[in-house]
Amino acid sequence: xxxxxxxxxxxxxxxxxxxxxxxxxxxxxxxxxxxxxxxxxxxxxxxxxxxxxxxxxxxxxxxxxxxxxxxxxxxxxxxxxxxxxxxxxxxxxxxxxxxxxxxxxxxxxxxxxxxxxxxxxxxxxxxxxxxxxxxxxxxxxxxxxxxxxxxxxxxxxxxxxxxxxxxxxxxxxxxxxxxxxxxxxxxxxxxxxxxxxxxxxxxxxxxxxxxxxxxxxxxxxxxxxxxxxxxxxxxxxxxxxxxxxxxxxxxxxxxxxxxxxxxxxxxxxxxxxxxxxxxxxxxxxxxxxxxxxxxxxxxxxxxxxxxxxxxxxxxxxxxxxxxxxxxxxxxxxxxxxxxxxxxxxxxxxxxxxxxxxxxxxxxxxxxxxxxxxxxxxxxxxxxxxxxxxxxxxxxxxxxxxxxxxxxxxxxxxxxxxxxxxxxxxxxxxxxxxxxxxxxxxxxxxxxxxxxxxxxxxxxxxxxxxxxxxx
Amino acid sequence: xxxxxxxxxxxxxxxxxxxxxxxxxxxxxxxxxxxxxxxxxxxxxxxxxxxxxxxxxxxxxxxxxxxxxxxxxxxxxxxxxxxxxxxxxxxxxxxxxxxxxxxxxxxxxxxxxxxxxxxxxxxxxxxxxxxxxxxxxxxxxxxxxxxxxxxxxxxxxxxxxxxxxxxxxxxxxxxxxxxxxxxxxxxxxxxxxxxxxxxxxxxxxxxxxxxxxxxxxxxxxxxxxxxxxxxxxxxxxxxxxxxxxxxxxxxxxxxxxxxxxxxxxxxxxxxxxxxxxxxxxxxxxxxxxxxxxxxxxxxxxxxxxxxxxxxxxxxxxxxxxxxxxxxxxxxxxxxxxxxxxxxxxxxxxxxxxxxxxxxxxxxxxxxxxxxxxxxxxxxxxxxxxxxxxxxxxxxxxxxxxxxxxxxxxxxxxxxxxxxxxxxxxxxxxxxxxxxxxxxxxxxxxxxxxxxxxxxxxxxx
Ligand code: SF4
Numbered sequence: 001x002x003x004x005x006x007x008x009x010x011x012x013x014x015x016x017x018x019x020x021x022x023x024x025x026x027x028x029x030x031x032x033x034x035x036x037x038x039x040x041x042x043x044x045x046x047x048x049x050x051x052x053x054x055x056x057x058x059x060x061x062x063x064x065x066x067x068x069x070x071x072x073x074x075x076x077x078x079x080x081x082x083x084x085x086x087x088x089x090x091x092x093x094x095x096x097x098x099x100x101x102x103x104x105x106x107x108x109x110x111x112x113x114x115x116x117x118x119x120x121x122x123x124x125x126x127x128x129x130x131x132x133x134x135x136x137x138x139x140x141x142x143x144x145x146x147x148x149x150x151x152x153x154x155x156x157x158x159x160x161x162x163x164x165x166x167x168x169x170x171x172x173x174x175x176x177x178x179x180x181x182x183x184x185x186x187x188x189x190x191x192x193x194x195x196x197x198x199x200x201x202x203x204x205x206x207x208x209x210x211x212x213x214x215x216x217x218x219x220x221x222x223x224x225x226x227x228x229x230x231x232x233x234x235x236x237x238x239x240x241x242x243x244x245x246x247x248x249x250x251x252x253x254x255x256x257x258x259x260x261x262x263x264x265x266x267x268x269x270x271x272x273x274x275x276x277x278x279x280x281x282x283x284x285x286x287x288x289x290x291x292x293x294x295x296x297x298x299x300x301x302x303x304x305x306x307x308x309x310x311x312x313x314x315x316x317x318x319x320x321x322x323x324x325x326x327x328x329x330x331x332x333x334x335x336x337x338x339x340x341x342x343x344x345x346x347x348x349x350x351x352x353x354x355x356x357x358x359x360x361x362x363x364x365x366x367x368x369x370x371x372x373x374x375x376x377x378x379x380x381x382x383x384x385x386x387x388x389x390x391x392x393x394x395x396x397x398x399x400x401x402x403x404x405x406x407x408x409x410x411x412x413x414x415x416x417x418x419x420x421x422x423x424x425x426x427x428x429x430x431x432x433x434x435x436x437x438x439x440x441x442x443x444x445x446x447x448x449x450x451x452x453x454x455x456x457x458x459x460x461x462x463x464x465x466x467x468x469x470x
Numbered sequence: 471x472x473x474x475x476x477x478x479x480x481x482x483x484x485x486x487x488x489x490x491x492x493x494x495x496x497x498x499x500x501x502x503x504x505x506x507x508x509x510x511x512x513x514x515x516x517x518x519x520x521x522x523x524x525x526x527x528x529x530x531x532x533x534x535x536x537x538x539x540x541x542x543x544x545x546x547x548x549x550x551x552x553x554x555x556x557x558x559x560x561x562x563x564x565x566x567x568x569x570x571x572x573x574x575x576x577x578x579x580x581x582x583x584x585x586x587x588x589x590x591x592x593x594x595x596x597x598x599x600x601x602x603x604x605x606x607x608x609x610x611x612x613x614x615x616x617x618x619x620x621x622x623x624x625x626x627x628x629x630x631x632x633x634x635x636x637x638x639x640x641x642x643x644x645x646x647x648x649x650x651x652x653x654x655x656x657x658x659x660x661x662x663x664x665x666x667x668x669x670x671x672x673x674x675x676x677x678x679x680x681x682x683x684x685x686x687x688x689x690x691x692x693x694x695x696x697x698x699x700x701x702x703x704x705x706x707x708x709x710x711x712x713x714x715x716x717x718x719x720x721x722x723x724x725x726x727x728x729x730x731x732x733x734x735x736x737x738x739x740x741x742x743x744x745x746x747x748x749x750x751x752x753x754x755x756x757x758x759x760x761x762x763x764x765x766x767x768x769x770x771x772x773x774x775x776x777x778x779x780x781x782x783x784x785x786x787x788x789x790x791x792x793x794x795x796x797x798x799x800x801x802x803x804x805x806x807x808x809x810x811x812x813x814x815x816x817x818x819x820x821x822x823x824x825x826x827x828x829x830x831x832x833x834x835x836x837x838x839x840x841x842x843x844x845x846x847x848x849x850x851x852x853x854x855x856x857x858x859x860x861x862x863x864x865x866x867x868x869x870x871x872x873x874x875x876x877x878x879x880x881x882x883x884x885x886x887x888x889x890x891x892x893x894x895x896x897x898x899x900x901x902x903x904x905x906x907x908x909x910x911x912x913x914x915x916x917x918x919x920x921x922x923x924x925x926x927x928x929x930x
Contacts (some may be wrong), residue, residue: 025517026543026706036536038549039556045513063481067607069489073517076484076866077524077886089869095482095847096608101576119483131511131573134607135542162513163539179563380694389765403529409686448688 008164011172011254040379042400045162047130048074049170053128053252054158054177056202056227056236061122063092065140066130071095072160079420081206083229087122096132105138113147113155123232124154126177134161145195154232156181171251178226178235179258186236188223194289197238199255199267201247201424203228204329210425211272214305215218218282218298226255242287245270245281247443266439272424274340275306305426313344316433321345323440326387328352328375328397329415337396337415338367339422344433349390350375380404394440409448411439474831483849484866486803487829488883490605490615492518494569495532495655497619497885498601500651500660500678502699503564505531505557509550509579510571512536514607524886526657526684528767533557537573546579556810558598561694564702567619572607597632599702611829612883613805616653617720623677624650624724624731628706636866645762646673648711648734650725654808655742657685658895663717663742666898669774670755675704675711677724686755686892697721708732713758715751717742718807719834740834742806742897743905744815745784752777780899787903790820790912795819798913801855803848803863804882806832812862813838813883815860815905825854827863860913877912 036043044052047070055062055078066069075091082088091094097104114127125147129140140157148155160173196215201208210230215222223393224230224238244256244267250468256267268288270281279302286298325346350373353361364374373386383404387395394411395401405412413435415423423432451459491508495518498506508515508906515534522530535549550568568582581602589595603622647667651660661681667674682698689697708728714736716725726737737754741747756771763769790872793928798821802809810829817823826843828835828848835843844850848863852870855861861871864882871878885891895901 005591036534037552037556038536039507039533039553040560042516042519042534043512044516045511048516067489068482068485068487068611069491069514069517069572069607071482072485072488073492073521077520086869091482091484091866093482093485094480095485095487096572098606098609101572101608103926108480113481115479115481116483131513131542131571135573135576161511163511163537163542165538299777399523403523403527405694407529409688 007402011169011176018291033050033097037270040398044167044170045131046160046164046166046173047128047162049167049172050128050158050160050177051170052078052167052202053089053171053174055163056080056082057124057126057230057232058231059085059089059123061087061090061092061116061120061125062128063094063112063116064128064130065094065096065105065112065133065138066128067096067101067132068093070128070130074211078202079204080202080228081204081209083209085123085231087120090120092116093341101132101136105133106143109138109140109143110147113143114151116403117151117153120389122153124156126156126158128158129379133163134159139207145289154181154185158420175255175258179255179262182232182235183255183259184236184239184263186233188234188237188240191240191296192221192222193242194220194294195241196220196243196245196285197224197226197241197265198222198228198250199226199246200250201225201272202230205420205422207272207422207424207428210422210427214278214282214301214425215285218286218301220285226252239265241265243268243285245285247272265470271336272428275309275343275426275429276339278425278429279306280407281385303421309426309429313433316430316437319437320433322347323393324349324390326350326383326390326392326395328383328395328401338364339434340429341396341436342367343429344436346436349373349392351384352376384406384408394436396436409445411442413439413447440460471836472840474835474840474845475842476831477655477850479846481862482847484852484870485847486827486851486863486866487847488521488612489514489518489572489607490610490612490618491569491571491607492521492883493612493615493617494567494603494605494619495615496522496612496645496653496680497616497623497678498569499530499683499696500676500680500699501565501567501623501705502679502682502696502701504567504683504696504699505533505561505565506567506569507533507535507553508571509546509553509568509581510537510586511542514571514573521884525884526686526724526892527889528684528892529693530672531561531693535574542573544626546574546577547584547587550581551591554588554595554600555592556597563598563695565598566598568600569601569605569615569619570603571605575604575606575608577666597631599626599628601626611805612847613653613807613832614718614830617724620650620677620721620724621727623705624708625725626705628702631706642796644671644673645758646675646707646711648708648714648728649674649676650714650716650718650721651676651678651680652716652720652807653805654718654811655897656891656894657683658893659742659897659901661685662895662898662901666752666777667715667755669777670759670772672755672758675708676700677708684892686837693844695794709734712762713737715739719810719832720807729902739898741811741814743811743902744818745781745788745899746818747811747814748784748899748902749781763809773868777899784899784903787906789810791906792819794910795821795906796912797822798859799824800860800862801825801827801851801858803827803851803861803867805829806834809843810834810838813840815902816896816909819906824858825851827851827854830906860909861914877916879909879912 031202049358071093144155144157158177223241224234245271251440259265282298286295352375395405396413399414422428495506512534519532535553601618601622657680679700683696709732714725714728714734716738719740722738728734760769800821801824806828823840827846862879865886867878896905
């Protein structure tokens with residue numbers, strides 16, 4: 001795949017993406033193309049996005065072709081877990097020097113691939129272009145092709161240099177690489193009538209492991225995970241699934257739409273967060289297959305799980321009832337977590353609509369009701385203002401806002417990438433409830449808000465002085 | 471003399487090195503009211519931010535010019551200007567640290583020219599120092615970027631900027647010294663260093679002062695630029711220092727710049743941990759004091775009593791801990807300054823340096839207690855480490871140490887799986903004791919674990 005303007009535009013204006021459905025003209029693909037503003041932007045780059053999408057393939061090597069910034073500062077820091085191989089956790093880079101920048105890095109890349117395969121025998125190698133290598137014009141495709149023939153290992157070029165755009169676009173560019181080089185290249189050992197793929201779930205903190213047993217118990221078979229805890233092989237034969245289930249993210253929407261076009265695999269979009277969503281997810285998959293026995297099994301499973309969950313959640317519900325929460329996270333997660341929190345009796349007083357589609361926003365409105373505040377932009381100052389105004393008891397957001405809350409002495413829970421505890425599925429609900437409870441009721445809050453005795457004395461003294469003066 | 475190997479591999483596996491811009495940003499963060507600005511695509515900034523946030527567990531102010539494909543082709547001038555103006559409006563910094571990345575260096579923007587044009591177009595920036603440093607990702611390492619930023623900080627003329635507080639009319643009674651702090655010093659180290667210097671009755675100006683910005687403390691108002699660090703006023707008073715103490719060989723050139731500009735004499739201390747290193751430093755401090763005394767009277771070097779006491783404590787610590795260090799085989803992967811200091815300290819305790827890996831060139835590398843040192847990555851470390859008793863490197867060493875069945879002691883950047891990195895102090899007599907206890911305890915535990923009697927206990 002060559003990276004052309006046309007290709008990028010196509011990715012930004014995915015027909016299946018609701019960011020585009022409901023908007024015309026000017027605002028059309030605003031949400032996807034949203035470029036970082038000089039001086040205020042903080043987000044990751046396209047390379048970042050592509051690696052988030054692909055690195056969870058655990059038996060592959062991920063080789064970053066660029067200067068040390070792209071790999072040296074980031075390798076091994078993703079929270080996606082593996083049940084087996086750990087090749088994906090290693091940092092591989094060509095670590096370009098000034099000479100390579102001047103004379104081109106193709107030869108070095110070819111040698112690097114050779115060395116990597118000889119010593120580490122990965123199932124496949126993903127090679128990522130970055131700003132510098134894209135700028136000096138290294139021909140990634142040619143090198144990968146030559147090396148692939150020579151070393152008899154699949155080598156996948158990933159064209160997502162940082163400067164082409166945001167993390168979100170990078171996710172899709174990662175998906176493109178899978179579509180172009182991986183999906184459809186091998187066949188599964190066997191198939192079942194209930195084969196599904198999970199798309200866009202990266203097994204952060206092992207979340208997937210709370211859900212897959214449920215799916216299996218219901219009678220579905222997860223053929224390929226794209227890409228959480230995936231093996232290279234399973235992505236290769238993903239084209240044999242009967243249904244694609246997109247999880248909580250439109251990041252890989254291009255994969256779902258392309259697989260529909262190419263292999264006639266329909267897709268549905270689901271979420272694993274919260275009881276209502278988890279139930280809906282199971283029912284929707286069962287409904288797709290339209291098998292009465294399957295549907296019955298799903299109903300039984302839901303009944304059994306929700307009953308268990310009710311008992312497990314009861315003590316937390318009591319302690320969390322009426323607490324006020326400000327939520328700041330992107331996209332689908334904004335409403336799916338709203339419903340999870342409401343399950344626990346928490347009042348969500350404000351939430352973000354950054355990255356949300358029109359449909360997401362409508363859902364949020366319905367869930368939050370009249371007084372709910374929808375935050376378009378969430379600078380730290382803005383977030384703090386809203387927290388103060390709504391007298392919220394805690395902030396739930398991504399790690400980037402952690403210190404916004406903590407420095408303002410406000411309880412905080414991380415719901416994004418960097419978190420260490422799984423919140424998905426029924427088991428995840430209990431985990432989330434436990435952590436919300438711990439965050440809100442920790443004995444530390446009194447201490448960090450408490451003034452020193454001499455400060456209190458001073459305050460009192462001042463008011464005394466004040467009185468005397470009057 | 472140590473032989474330096476730089477294998478020039480095509481493939482770097484498990485990099486030890488981090489990029490120059492990250493280092494430069496770290497140095498900048500030691501100035502008060504600072505907003506570091508990366509000139510490059512936005513990912514570089516986001517990554518640097520993540521690394522620093524995870525290491526210090528603090529909010530880290532960083533900003534980007536957010537270069538795109540189009541602006542990369544056409545030139546980044548507009549983006550630099552827009553970024554600076556936005557930062558000034560939104561965050562009201564007292565100083566901006568502007569640094570380049572691989573992308574903008576490959577393009578070859580003329581930053582000096584660009585800055586001049588921006589200043590001409592925007593008179594409202596007249597009173598805002600913008601410290602510029604060139605830090606291509608494809609050269610050097612974190613230590614180099616950090617060093618380059620310090621050199622820019624001490625080269626900048628702050629004369630025309632009005633400081634936040636007026637200059638003190640009279641020179642204080644206490645002689646002032648400039649302390650250049652290399653990237654091997656944590657905020658906790660800087661704090662200790664400052665306390666030592668103050669203990670002698672000297673007024674230190676720390677360049678940079680991470681102990682006021684990244685030490686982890688709560689402020690009453692949430693902030694968006696650094697709330698502490700070296701102030702503009704202090705930078706303007708650099709010429710009043712009677713001496714420069716450069717801590718870390720990488721600070722030598724910055725010390726020379728100060729000598730050229732203000733005639734300030736300097737001394738470089740390549741080690742500030744271990745008895746000899748600290749002794750030499752304290753001796754110099756006492757010399758600075760005595761050189762200012764009235765020489766008609768007998769001059770007695772006056773080392774603060776608490777430090778003399780600490781010295782005896784350290785000697786006792788050395789005695790108590792040396793059993794566990796003697797003959798132990800240690801491998802290290804650290805940046806040059808930190809490598810030098812740590813390797814000699816271990817050597818002075820009777821440990822054997824089995825292998826050493828570092829990130830970048832330095833004259834210190836020729837003087838290590840080992841025959842060869844590799845400029846390389848953690849794959850090199852792993853190859854050297856077979857059979858070792860202890861691994862010392864950053865948090866990425868975790869899986870490696872596990873594979874080698876050896877314990878890991880974390881040092882350098884990044885350390886993301888350990889708390890308290892901001893306040894950790896490993897220099898001075900006190901810091902040396904801390905290091906000896908920390909590492910000694912690890913080695914002691916290993917000994918107990920592997921001693922034949924412990925397994926009998928377990929079995930019985
Ligand atoms: S913006 Fe470019 S140079 Fe920076 S991390 Fe992303 S790909 Fe690498």
